[in-house]
Amino acid sequence: MHPFYNTMNVMSFKLGAAYVENNFRIGLNRCRGKYDHAADEIAMTTPFSFTVNIFGNNGNCKLLQFINSEHDYQILINSGLSKCALKVISNEEIDNFTIDGHIHLHCFFNNVS
Numbered sequence: 216m217h218p219f220y221n222t223m224n225v226m227s228f229k230l231g232a233a234y235v236e237n238n239f240r241i242g243l244n245r246c247r248g249k250y251d252h253a254a255d256e257i258a259m260t261t262p263f264s265f266t267v268n269i270f271g272n273n274g275n276c277k278l279l280q281f282i283n284s285e286h287d288y289q290i291l292i293n294s295g296l297s298k299c300a301l302k303v304i305s306n307e308e309i310d311n312f313t314i315d316g317h318i319h320l321h322c323f324f325n326n327v328s
Contacts, residue, residue: 218246221263221324227251228265229296230322237306239318241267243281245288245297257290259283259297262327267302270319271312277304282327 218227227248232241243265251257265281279302286300304312312318 218248220248221265226261226263230267231299232318232320239304239306239309241279241302241304241320242299244299245290247290247295251290253293253295256292257297259288264325264327266323266325268321269304269312270314270321272314273311275311277312 218229220227225248227246229244229246230241231244232239234240245257245259247253247257263283267279267281269277269279271277281300281302286298288297288300290297309318
């Protein structure tokens with residue numbers, strides 16, 4: 216996982232995906248940017264919504280949203296990452312969202328007022 220920056224409010228994030236215990240998991244962490252000092256706590260004050268669309272066969276689509284009002288993305292002093300917010304897709308359901316054995320994700324940030 217490499218960090219990426221949200222151009223809407225210059226926050227840094229990491230997105231990861233893996234199969235764990237017969238489930239497909241997608242996780243989002245807020246991480247320190249290259250100019251954030253490690254001795255400072257980073258509170259989540261700017262609202263955001265990060266949407267992941269998973270496209271599969273026969274027009275199947277699954278929408279996953281990561282919203283900071285539903286999860287604490289605060290970064291504690293001397294920590295590099297927030298707690299991970301997880302979305303889980305069961306092993307039985309994942310076949311609907313694969314194309315030729317691959318998972319196709321479309322990710323974007325939404326404006327939140």
